Amino acid sequence: MIATSLQPSPKKQINFEHGKQGMAINFACRTILLQIILSSKNNSISHFCEQEKNYTIMWNKPWTIREGLAIGGGLIIIGQLLQCFTGGIDWQLFAFPANLITLGFYLLSLGVLYIFRKRLYVVQYFCTPSAAVAAIGFALVLTFIMGITRQAPGVSPTIDPIGLSYMLTYWPFVLVYLWLSSIIALTTLHQISTFRKRKFPSLVCHVGLFIALVCGTLGSADQRNLKMYCLAGQPEWRAFDDQGNVVELPLAIELQRFILEEYPAELQKVGIGKGKTKLMKMPSPKRYASEVHIYTKEGETLATTIEVNKPAHLAGWKIYQYSYDESMGAAHRVSIFQLVADPWLPFVYLGIGLLLLGAVLLFFSLGKTKDITSSTPEQP
Template identity: 50%
Template sequence: MWNKPWSIKEGLIVGAGLLLTGEMLQLTVGAINWNVFAWPVNAIVLSIFCVLMLIGYRLRDNIYAFRFQSSSSVAVAALLYALTLTVIMGLFIQVGEFQEPVDPIGLTKMLSYWPFMLVYLWVAIIVAQTTIHQVLHFKLYFVPSLLSHIGILLILVCGTLGSADMQRLKMYCEMNQPEWRGLDNRNNIQELPIAVQLDKFIMEQYEGGQMPKRFASEVEIMTKDGKHVQTTIEVNKPFTIGGWTIYQYGYDQEKGPMSRYSIFELVKDPWLSVVYVGIYMMLAGAVLLFIIAQRRKKKRL
């Protein structure tokens, strides 16, 4: 073992070391606090990550461990660990941002769990090294995989660092009264650049009147720059304005159809568009790979 060239065994050992390091950090410093990465810290961290990736690639000819990070063996090992942790994440109900995990390890709060994030950072490093290599040694047949790699990198890096800038607020709107304030997860009042006024609450019920079939709110939305919009917001049909997406969240359940207020959830995620770009690039890469594979198949026939 550790005889060059390194194989998947060495990759699995590296992954195990990351899990052990992560668990030690979890027990000593506690869960990751993503709030410290809010703008402009996340932009600085992202810049440092890019610089370190370029330095690491330049040193790959002199340091074998760096060269190993762009090999298929380490990629397979990293994906095995990432897949396993993702499956574990799916098996445990994840709690909210400011809630304490209900297990002593932290598996119910995986996005703040050090082992989970260190493994995904490892995957990001591997993808970054491969991307740099394909850019610097560009060939036309690299395009599909290059698009996929850049897309994965955008999703992994911007999706995590950008989460610190995401705002999620609840707004309680009483009938015919514009509301400019929302409550965060700690029930702190936040002044907003938009106001929502409930004009009419709508509820359709199943026969028997026990469960709502549909509930929605006819609202007027105002912004401080003078915009005025009338729309209907209902479950799974939000409305977006000024970077904020407004969801129908709840109502006065005691009064049901006669509810005099609606509860809305307002979400602003300035990095979400970058994550979407990453998703589209991954899809484009997958489509191109499929097209190329079909053409090669036809040529063989």
């Protein structure tokens, strides 16, 4: 009989790591919208709205939010067509080192586009608040759909004909996020090339959001989610992935002792025929943990106790107490561990941290702007 812990499974944790993309977007949308107000020509919403109001014919310069909505709608249509023909993006193709090569090419392309921005009006438009508002709107809608739709585990394309069951492989989702990331990157380059001290909070927000989005997406292919079954006294270095494939690891776990604490047995009345019979319920587990020795190829050894919600950390791996097996008897329990590795996760946390820092700086800079405005004497 397998007893499963109350610890969240690695699948949920992996989805949560991807979910940080959505959290970063939701938080950043508010800070960027606030920043748009501060960075407009007269620091007011009325100027931005007036610019949209005076617009009559689409695709005439200067482009406004209508062109941004049209671009976003076009990306959705193109993405859905790609989804129908390809079945989604296979992120396993972007596993290391392909993701690093892709990131380098992407950054180089953005730099070249910014250098030639005066010849490409679309690049100039991507540095405007109108493009940012449109991209954020589409990203928010897709992120909301991701939040209310049950997501499938893994990083391979799903058999869902629409693709909503795993948004990270959904072409419209990827194209919109690529669009948003490009806008953020080009805006960041523009802020660096025309640096002003008062724009520093906005610059920090943009850098943090870009790091969180790009690393959270390209790093998904390098995430590992494995299960390992350990017998007492036998070092184990093999684990199983979601498809049941055997994976050899750069570390080994030796179970020294399995600890199981149970609640006292209880009586329960069960209806059998006309009357009720008192039966003794099977005792439920109160706490279980594993005393282990963990070895690495580099010769590092860690003696620790792993229990529910208290994982061990070694060589870039988080090792969780997942479950145990009592089918072999009380003296030969099998301890089951979850092993999760995400080498890009620190960069995602760095991006979110910069985003929070930028939001705080933006809040204080907004207060200073109000003070300066209130202290400015009125012109006769």
